[in-house]
Every structure is written in structure tokens, then in C-alpha cells.
Amino acid sequence: MKKNNLMRTRLARSVAVSGLLTAGLAASASAQALTVISFGGASGDAMNTAYYGPFVEETGIELTPGDYNGELSRIRAMVETGNVSWDLVEMESPEMVRGCFEGLFEPIDWQRLGLGDVLIDSAFDECGVGTFVWSTVLAYDADALDAAPTSWEDFWNVEDFPGTRGLRRGAKYTLEFALMADGVPNEDVYDVLMTEEGVDRAFAKLDELKEHIQWWEAGAQPPQWLVAGDVVMTSSYNGRIAAAQEEGNNLEIVWDGSLYDLDYWAIVSGSDNVDEAYQFIEFASQPENQAVYSSEIPYGPVHPDAIDQLDEEQARRMPTHADNLEGALAINTGFWVDYGEQLEQRFNAWATR
Amino acid sequence: MSTNAVAARPEAPPEANLKKQLKRADRLRKFKAIGLVAPLALFLIVVFVLPIGSMLWRSVDNTELESVMPRTVAGLQQWDGSGLPEEATLAAFAAELRDSRRGGGLGKVGRRLNYEDNQYRGLLMRTLRGLPASSENWTQTLVEIDPAWGETTTWREIQRASPPVTDRYVLASLDLERGANGEIQRIDAQDRIYQSVFQRTMVIAGGVTLICLALGFPLAYLLATLPPKTSNMLMILVLLPFWTSLLVRTAAWIILLQSNGLVNQSLIASGIIDTPLQLVFNRIGVFFAMVHILLPFMILPLYSVMKGISPSYQRAAVSLGAHPFAAFWQVYAPQTISGVAAGTILVFIMALGYYITPALVGGPADQMVSYYVAYYTNTTNNWGMAAALGSILLALTLLLYLVYHRLVNRKQLIRS
Numbered sequence: 001m002k003k004n005n006l007m008r009t010r011l012a013r014s015v016a017v018s019g020l021l022t023a024g025l026a027a028s029a030s031a032q033a034l035t036v037i038s039f040g041g042a043s044g045d046a047m048n049t050a051y052y053g054p055f056v057e058e059t060g061i062e063l064t065p066g067d068y069n070g071e072l073s074r075i076r077a078m079v080e081t082g083n084v085s086w087d088l089v090e091m092e093s094p095e096m097v098r099g100c101f102e103g104l105f106e107p108i109d110w111q112r113l114g115l116g117d118v119l120i121d122s123a124f125d126e127c128g129v130g131t132f133v134w135s136t137v138l139a140y141d142a143d144a145l146d147a148a149p150t151s152w153e154d155f156w157n158v159e160d161f162p163g164t165r166g167l168r169r170g171a172k173y174t175l176e177f178a179l180m181a182d183g184v185p186n187e188d189v190y191d192v193l194m195t196e197e198g199v200d201r202a203f204a205k206l207d208e209l210k211e212h213i214q215w216w217e218a219g220a221q222p223p224q225w226l227v228a229g230d231v232v233m234t235s236s237y238n239g240r241i242a243a244a245q246e247e248g249n250n251l252e253i254v255w256d257g258s259l260y261d262l263d264y265w266a267i268v269s270g271s272d273n274v275d276e277a278y279q280f281i282e283f284a285s286q287p288e289n290q291a292v293y294s295s296e297i298p299y300g301p302v303h304p305d306a307i308d309q310l311d312e313e314q315a316r317r318m319p320t321h322a323d324n325l326e327g328a329l330a331i332n333t334g335f336w337v338d339y340g341e342q343l344e345q346r347f348n349a350w351a352t353r
Numbered sequence: 354m355s356t357n358a359v360a361a362r363p364e365a366p367p368e369a370n371l372k373k374q375l376k377r378a379d380r381l382r383k384f385k386a387i388g389l390v391a392p393l394a395l396f397l398i399v400v401f402v403l404p405i406g407s408m409l410w411r412s413v414d415n416t417e418l419e420s421v422m423p424r425t426v427a428g429l430q431q432w433d434g435s436g437l438p439e440e441a442t443l444a445a446f447a448a449e450l451r452d453s454r455r456g457g458g459l460g461k462v463g464r465r466l467n468y469e470d471n472q473y474r475g476l477l478m479r480t481l482r483g484l485p486a487s488s489e490n491w492t493q494t495l496v497e498i499d500p501a502w503g504e505t506t507t508w509r510e511i512q513r514a515s516p517p518v519t520d521r522y523v524l525a526s527l528d529l530e531r532g533a534n535g536e537i538q539r540i541d542a543q544d545r546i547y548q549s550v551f552q553r554t555m556v557i558a559g560g561v562t563l564i565c566l567a568l569g570f571p572l573a574y575l576l577a578t579l580p581p582k583t584s585n586m587l588m589i590l591v592l593l594p595f596w597t598s599l600l601v602r603t604a605a606w607i608i609l610l611q612s613n614g615l616v617n618q619s620l621i622a623s624g625i626i627d628t629p630l631q632l633v634f635n636r637i638g639v640f641f642a643m644v645h646i647l648l649p650f651m652i653l654p655l656y657s658v659m660k661g662i663s664p665s666y667q668r669a670a671v672s673l674g675a676h677p678f679a680a681f682w683q684v685y686a687p688q689t690i691s692g693v694a695a696g697t698i699l700v701f702i703m704a705l706g707y708y709i710t711p712a713l714v715g716g717p718a719d720q721m722v723s724y725y726v727a728y729y730t731n732t733t734n735n736w737g738m739a740a741a742l743g744s745i746l747l748a749l750t751l752l753l754y755l756v757y758h759r760l761v762n763r764k765q766l767i768r769s
Contacts, residue, residue, distance in 0.1 A: 076457050101478060102460030169717050203543075214634055215717050230612045338471045341733045342544075348725075349546040351717030 033062035034276040038090040039263075040067025043132075046296035051284045058283070061276050072099050075268055079104050084270040088277045091128060093333040096264045100127035106267040112278055115285055120320060122330040123302040128264030129281050132293065133300035135261075135319035135328065136173050138254040139241045140233035141226045152181035152257045155233060156209050166222050166234025169215035171347035172336055173235060173259055176329065178205040180257045186329040193335065199343065203350055215351070226251055242298045242317050253317075256327035260319045262302065294318060409747075412740035415519035417465040418511070421458035422449040426515040429508070438508050443491040450477065451484055464734065468521070469510040476501055522741035547725070547742070551749065554721040557636075557711070558704035561643045565651040565700050566693065568644070573655035573692075578664070588656075591649055599646060603710050606642040607633055610714075638714035646710065647703060651696040658692030694761045698754065705750060722746045 036052065038044045044067050056063050066086070068074060072095045078084045091099065099105050105127035113129065123130025140149055149161055155177070167174050179189050179198070182205045192198035214231055216222050222236035223244035238253060245251055265284070267277045283289060290301035291309035300320035301307060307315050307322070315321050319328065419426045428442030437443070453459040459477065466473035476499055483498040495502035502508075513531075524530055524537065528545040532538045539545070572591070576584045594602060609615050610633035617629040632638060662685065670680035708723035722742055729739035 080457055098460060101463060101474060102457045103454040104457070217712055225611075228611055228613050334475070338467060338474055341468075341735060342471065344728070344733075345546060346544050348717065348720070349544050352546065352549060 033064045034088065034273045034280060035064045035066060035086050036088045036280065037066045037068050037086050039070060042297055043299070046293050047284075049296055050289050050293035051280070054289060055280055055283050059276075059279060061279065063280075070095060072104070075099060075104050076102070079269050082270065084268050084272075086268050087271040087273040088280060089266050089268060090131065091264045091266045093128075093261055093264065093331070094337055096125065096128045096266055097333050097337050099266065100125070104269055106269050106271070106274060108267075109278075113282055115282060118304070119285060119302045120304065120325070122260075122262055123264075125264060128266045129285065130262035130302045131265050131284060132290075133260050133262050133302060133319045135238040135255075135258045135300070135324075136168075136235055137238050137241065137258040137319075138177075138233060138256075139222065139226060139236045140252055140254070141229070141231075142250045142252045144229065144232045148252065149233060150254060150256060152177050153183070156181040156205070158209070158212050161232065163212075163232030164214050164230065165209065165212050166214050166216050166225055166231040166236070168235055169217050169351070171343040172331075172340065174206065174347070175199070175202040175343065176259055176331075177235060177257070178202040180329075181205055186257070186327065189329060190332045190335050193343075194339070199346065203346070206350070223249075223251065238317070238319055239298045255319075255324035258319065258324070258328045259331050260300075260325075260328050261331040261333070263299075408740050409744050410740075411736050412522050412744045413518045413520065414737065415465075415514070415521075416517050417461045418515045419517055421453050421462050422446065425449055425511075429512045429515055432508070432512065434505070434509055434512065436505060437492060437503070440490070440492055443495060443502075444488075447484060447488070447491050447495065450481060454481065465514055466511065468735070469514050472501065473510075476507075519737075522737040523745070525738060526741040526745050550720070550722055550725060551745070553719070554705060554746070555749070555753075557639060557643070557719070557721060558701050558707075560640060561647060561704045562651075562697050562701040564640065564644045565648050566697055569648055569651035569655055569696065570689075570693075573652050573659055576652070576656050577659035577662075591652055594645070595649060600709065602646060603642050603713050606638065606645070606714055610638055610641065633714050634716045636715070636719050639711050639719045642710050642714045643704060643707060647700045650699050650703060654695040654699065655689065655692040658689055658695075662688045690761065694757075698757065702750060702754075705746065 038047050044065070048065065052063055052065050055061070068089075070092055075086065075089065076099075078086060096105070100107075107127055108125070108129055110124065115129075117124075119130060120133070138149065138152065138155055142148070144163060145161055147160065149155060149157075154161055155165060167177070175193060176189050179192055179202050180186065182201060184192050193202065214225065216225070216234065219237050219240055222231075222234040223240045225231045226234060226236075227244060227249050238258070241251055241253055265277075265281050267274060267281075271277060285303055287301070287303040287305035288309060290303045290306035293299070294301045294306060295310055295314060298314075298317055300318035302320065304320070304322070307318060307320060310318070316324075318324065422445075424445035425442060428445055429438060432438040432442065450459075453462060459481070463474040463477050466477070480495065480498050480502070485494060488494040492502075521531065525540075526547050528540050528548050529537055530540050576587055576591075579587070607614075611617070612629040612631075614632075616632060617626075620626045621629065632641070666688070667680050667685050670684045671677055675683070705721075706723050707721055708727055711719050711721050712724055723746075726739045726742050729735045729742070
């Protein structure tokens with residue numbers, strides 16, 4: 001028994017010592033280098049060119065880039081064990097809202113950031129600073145239609161614009177578009193959807209179009225269907241349509257009534273490099289750096305001035321171009337986090353009937 | 354017996370030794386057998402039984418509130434459900450709410466309470482922001498922050514969410530819910546979905562199995578009766594699809610079947626139809642793709658059983674005057690029952706769990722249970738619902754399997 005105890009103490013001691021060592025190492029490492037985690041891929045490469053390299057050059061702060069797949073659970077594990085090795089993380093909006101609610105991120109001090117209120121409105125969130133914008137738009141095949149549709153009302157008008165339509169199989173996006181088609185002004189869409197009558201109204205509007213809809217599931221499907229002639233118009237992610245346009249297809253985008261969403265920078269709660277993280281966010285929000293990012297990948301900059309630094313053709317494709325932003329609506333992520341499950345169930349029940 | 358034992362005693366040492374040796378050898382063999390099986394058994398327990406057990410448990414697990422707000426839960430259990438809970442309970446709630454922000458407890462509680470009513474996440478957030486460090490009268494303070502805390506139903510819902518186990522996920526998976534007084538009732542007609550989803554899952558899996566059997570049986574028969582050279586060639590063709598990814602095969606079906614796809618174009622070119630048929634993003638597409646993917650799983654067991662059936666039985670039946678069809682149906686077919694049983698159960702159970710194929714080639718009315726399991730697991734993080742749907746599917750499958758097993762066994766008895 002005694003021996004056992006001794007062993008145990010020894011073991012505990014060595015664990016403690018090695019723990020201290022690693023903690024010390026981690027602390028000394030993180031005191032210097034700012035760890036920035038993005039989704040990687042093409043976007044990560046663009047960030048590397050636009051933000052990481054120039055930031056290190058300008059400030060002399062060391063930066064360790066990394067990537068992940070958007071799992072909130074990894075950040076939760078870090079915060080819960082107090083072993084925070086990530087400082088700044090790129091988050092999609094639903095995870096950002098959930099993580100903020102759970103206290104996984106530092107609340108953003110906008111005074112300290114020194115950006116004023118120049119960014120587009122939805123870039124400001126309690127725990128996140130928007131960094132780029134992507135959008136769900138009405139896209140159509142200009143060769144297949146005689147007249148150009150200009151709104152979701154036209155999307156619902158099967159007499160003047162005959163043909164099958166594509167919509168995403170799910171309540172998100174679809175219900176917003178239905179209400180817009182029913183004449184609800186953009187700014188009231190979510191207020192209406194929060195009421196029972198509003199949801200009924202959206203589904204009643206969808207009833208009108210149901211037999212003409214082909215439902216898509218993957219983001220690659222809408223441009224493919226447009227090109228293949230399966231549908232004449234569809235909702236789609238703007239980046240996918242841009243890619244199809246570059247391949248020489250005569251597809252057009254209606255920006256009026258588009259729904260846009262942002263990816264955010266969030267500072268992990270308990271980070272040792274909060275100051276550097278703020279510096280980085282400020283740097284990455286500067287128009288010239290944002291312009292470099294958006295010229296690498298068709299995601300819209302959150303700083304309005306960045307658009308002017310892109311060439312005209314590129315600028316027109318950005319969800320945040322002033323003309324495109326005018327009739328657009330920001331997705332209310334908080335609404336979908338709260339009501340999503342209930343509305344998806346109702347949608348699925350409706351779609352089956 | 355005892356006399357025998359007594360008589361045997363003089364020679365006991367060698368015999369007892371032998372017995373002992375025999376026993377030892379026996380034991381050793383047993384240990385060896387156990388030792389050989391142990392890694393697999395351990396592996397199965399660790400990666401199969403435990404995770405599935407814990408997953409099934411999640412369908413009734415309701416400990417979120419209790420783990421984050423134990424004192425509030427204890428206080429609410431004493432509460433009779435009229436008016437407001439006692440001041441002490443509200444004070445405990447305020448303290449525990451403040452602490453819950455650390456360690457992710459708030460997220461757990463917020464998610465759980467939002468299942469009762471969508472308002473809670475926002476309500477907790479607002480409350481937390483306005484929460485003072487101390488208060489003389491927590492009841493008053495909370496009501497001042499948000500009037501919702503002054504309503505009996507708010508606290509009744511929290512009370513309802515507090516017991517450590519719940520049947521809400523299992524009920525919700527059957528389109529049922531508990532009413533205000535705890536009685537089980539059907540949910541609003543516009544939200545009912547899962548009963549039809551389970552039914553649809555069974556119909557699709559059953560349909561795919563029958564089609565596979567109808568297509569696979571003649572092919573397996575052909576393979577089993579052809580000379581080995583030709584049958585080996587054909588066998589390779591059967592197995593070929595296995596070497597291609599499931600996703601690629603599914604995508605290939607979309608390209609073939611879409612409005613301007615190969616099938617529609619050739620039908621139009623040959624003048625059979627004028628306008629393209631809708632062959633994909635509906636039930637037809639699901640059947641095409643799933644039958645194609647699952648067919649080998651029907652053919653292989655059938656083939657292996659048919660290969661072992663001697664052709665002489667059928668010949669004997671014909672030579673004794675049976676009609677060739679009667680000879681096939683009464684003599685040959687019953688011998689294939691075990692192959693049919695293995696093939697159909699294999700295909701049926703695999704088809705039950707299909708997710709990606711219906712998701713890609715089906716419409717909204719063709720999604721099976723696994724689609725909703727994936728939705729709750731990945732998109733909304735509602736693991737209770739995912740586990741409940743999975744558990745019910747598992748129970749249904751086991752039940753069907755038992756019935757099927759009985760039927761097949763009885764049939765075999767009658768025939769033989």
C-alpha cells in the first residue's frame with residue numbers, strides 16, 4: 001500500500017512538473033506568437049496573402065496560422081480546460097452566436113478596436129467582427145428566359161417566367177424569400193416570421209409555387225442545374241454562380257432581395273494575446289487589405305471603401321458592392337438559432353404533403 | 354456410484370491424475386479460446402456496445418439543468434406550480450445563472466430550455482446582462498429585468514425541463530408531445546412528420562429489397578449455372594461497382610437521369626416521349642440509385658448458395674414428369690431460401706440506414722430517418738432527438754428481423 005502511495009505521489013509530482021513545464025512553454029510561446037485559425041483552403045490562402053504576411057511584416061508580431069472545420073467543440077474544450085492555445089478564430093455566424101452565448105469568446109470592445117462605425121452594420125456583433133460576406137441570391141439562365149426577372153415576386157410568377165425553379169431544401173432562406181415575394185419589406189421579414197401568422201403566410205406563399213420547385217441540397221447543384229437546363233431560375237450562393245459565369249455560362253444574378261451572411265473574427269475567451277488579436281482584427285479590416293483578400297476569392301469585403309480598390313468587374317460581383325447591398329437583407333442568425341429547429345420540422349412536414 | 358469410487362480408489366492416483374490433466378488441458382483450451390476471442394470482444398464492447406449504449410441513453414437523458422443548476426432544480430421540485438417559486442429558489446437561480454457562463458453550462462441550459470419555448474436563450478442572455486451582484490429581493494429584481502420571470506408558465510416550463518430523464522424526444526420522434534397537464538397528445542397536424550418518415554423508410558427499404566431480389570435472383574442463377582470462365586467474367590462486372598465510391602455512383606445517376614441527361618435525351622431522340630420525364634429528385638431516382646448500389650449485396654449470398662445446389666435434383670424432378678417450372682419452383686427454389694434470406698435481410702438493413710443517396714437523388718418527400726438524424730446531430734446539436742430517432746429505428750429493425758426470422762424458419766420447415 002505504502003509503495004503504491006509513494007508511486008502515486010511520484011507520479012502525481014512528475015505529472016505536475018511536466019504539466020507546469022508544458023504550461024510554461026505554452027505561456028512563453030503564446031506570449032510571442034498570435035495564433036490565428038481560419039477555415040483554410042482557398043480562403044485560408046487568400047488570408048495568408050492579404051492578412052497574415054503583411055501583418056507580420058508591418059507589426060513584427062509573430063503569427064502562427066492554423067485551420068479547422070468550424071467545430072465549436074474544440075474551442076469549448078480549450079476554454080473549459082483553461083488551456084487556450086488559439087487566440088483568434090474565424091467563425092461562421094451560427095457558431096459565433098452559440099459560442100458567444102456560452103461565453104467562449106471575449107466580448108468585443110469596439111472603442112479599443114478603433115474602427116469607428118465604418119464597417120457594414122452586420123459586421124458588428126457582441127463577440128465577433130465581420131470579415132467577409134457571402135450571399136444567397138436569385139440566379140437565372142439568361143438564355144432560357146425572354147425577360148429578365150428582377151425580384152422574388154417574378155420568381156413566383158410562373159406565367160411570365162415559365163419553367164422549373166430551384167430552392168434550397170430547408171426552411172432557412174426559403175421562408176424569407178417567400179415573404180419577400182409576398183410583398184413583405186426586407187426590414188420586416190424576421191419580425192413577421194417570428195409570429196405564427198407570418199409563418200403561415202410564408203407557407204401559403206410557398207404552396208403557390210410548390211409544383212414548380214426542384215429542391216437543391218448541395219451548393220454545387222443550382223449552377224449545375226441552370227447550366228443543364230433543369231431549372232430556369234434558382235436561389236444560389238453567389239460564389240458558385242460567379243464560378244459558373246467565369247466558365248462562360250450566360251447566368252445572371254438578381255441582387256435585390258438577396259440574403260447575406262458573414263464570417264467573423266472572434267477572440268477566444270482566456271487568450272493571452274488579446275492586444276495582438278485586436279491589432280490583427282484592425283489590420284484585417286483595413287480597406288486595402290480587404291481588397292487584396294476579395295481579389296483573391298469572390299467574398300465581399302466588409303469595409304465599404306475596399307470595393308473601390310477592386311477592378312470594376314470584380315467589384316460588381318461582390319455582395320457588399322453598394323448597388324448589390326441596397327436591396328439585400330442580412331440573415332438574422334439569432335432568429336435561426338432560436339426558431340430553426342421548429343421551422344425546419346414544419347418545412348419538412350409541409351414539403352412531404 | 355460411491356462403491357465404484359471406493360473400488361477405484363486403489364488405482365486412483367494415475368486416473369485422478371489423468372482426469373486432472375484432462376481438466377487442465379480443457380481449461381487451457383478454454384482460456385486459449387477466450388484469449389483468442391478477447392481482443393475482438395473487447396474491441397466490440399469498446400467501439401460498439403458502449404458508444405451505442407450511451408447514444409441510446411441520450412434519447413431519454415435530461416440532466417442538463419440538474420448538472421448546471423442543481424439548487425434551482427431542487428427548489429423547483431418543492432414548488433407546487435402555482436404563483437411563483439420561493440425567493441430562495443429565485444436567489445439560487447440568479448447565482449447559478451451567473452456561474453453558468455463559465456464552463457459552457459449556459460449553452461447547455463439555454464439549448465435545453467429552448468426546446469420548451471424559443472424565448473429562453475434570449476431571455477437568459479438579457480437576464481444575465483442585467484443581473485446585479487446582489488439583491489434584497491431577487492423576485493422583484495428578476496421581474497424588473499424581464500417581466501417573463503413574473504409569469505407562472507415561465508417557471509412551470511423550467512420545472513418541466515428539470516427531471517433527470519425525459520420522454521420528450523421519444524414522443525417527439527413519434528409526433529407526440531405532453532400537453533399542459535402531462536397527458537400524451539398528438540402534435541399539430543402541420544408539424545407531424547416522423548410517423549410518415551418511418552413509414553417511408555420502411556417502404557423504400559422494402560421496395561429496394563424486393564426489386565433487388567427480382568433482379569438479382571435470375572442473375573445469380575445465371576452466374577451459378579454458366580461455365581466458370583464466363584461466370585467469372587460476369588462476376589467481375591457485378592463486383593466492379595464496389596471499386597467506385599458511393600458518392601461518385603450517386604452523382605453518375607443524377608447525370609444520367611436529369612432532364613437533359615442521357616436517358617431522357619435518348620428517349621426523346623427515339624421518339625418515345627416528347628417532353629423529358631422527371632426521373633431524378635423524386636422516388637424513382639432513389640430507387641434507381643439504391644437498387645444499383647445494393648444489388649451486389651443480394652447477388653453474392655444468392656450466388657454462393659446456388660453454387661452449392663446440385664443440378665441433379667431438378668433433372669430428377671423433370672425426369673419424373675414434373676413441369677420444368679414446377680421443378681424449379683418446388684425443387685430448386687426452396688433450396689435457395691437461405692440465400693434469399695441472407696440477401697434480403699442484408700439489403701433491407703443496409704437500405705434502412707441510407708442517407709447520402711436519398712439526400713442527393715431524392716426530393717423532400719423521399720428523405721429517410723437517417724437524414725433527420727444527421728440534421729439533428731450536425732446542424733442543431735439536438736442529440737436527444739437524433740438518439741431518439743435512432744433508437745426507434747433500431748427497435749423497429751429488431752422487431753422486423755424477429756418476425757422475418759420466424760417466417761423464414763417456418764417456411765424452411767414446411768418445405769423440408
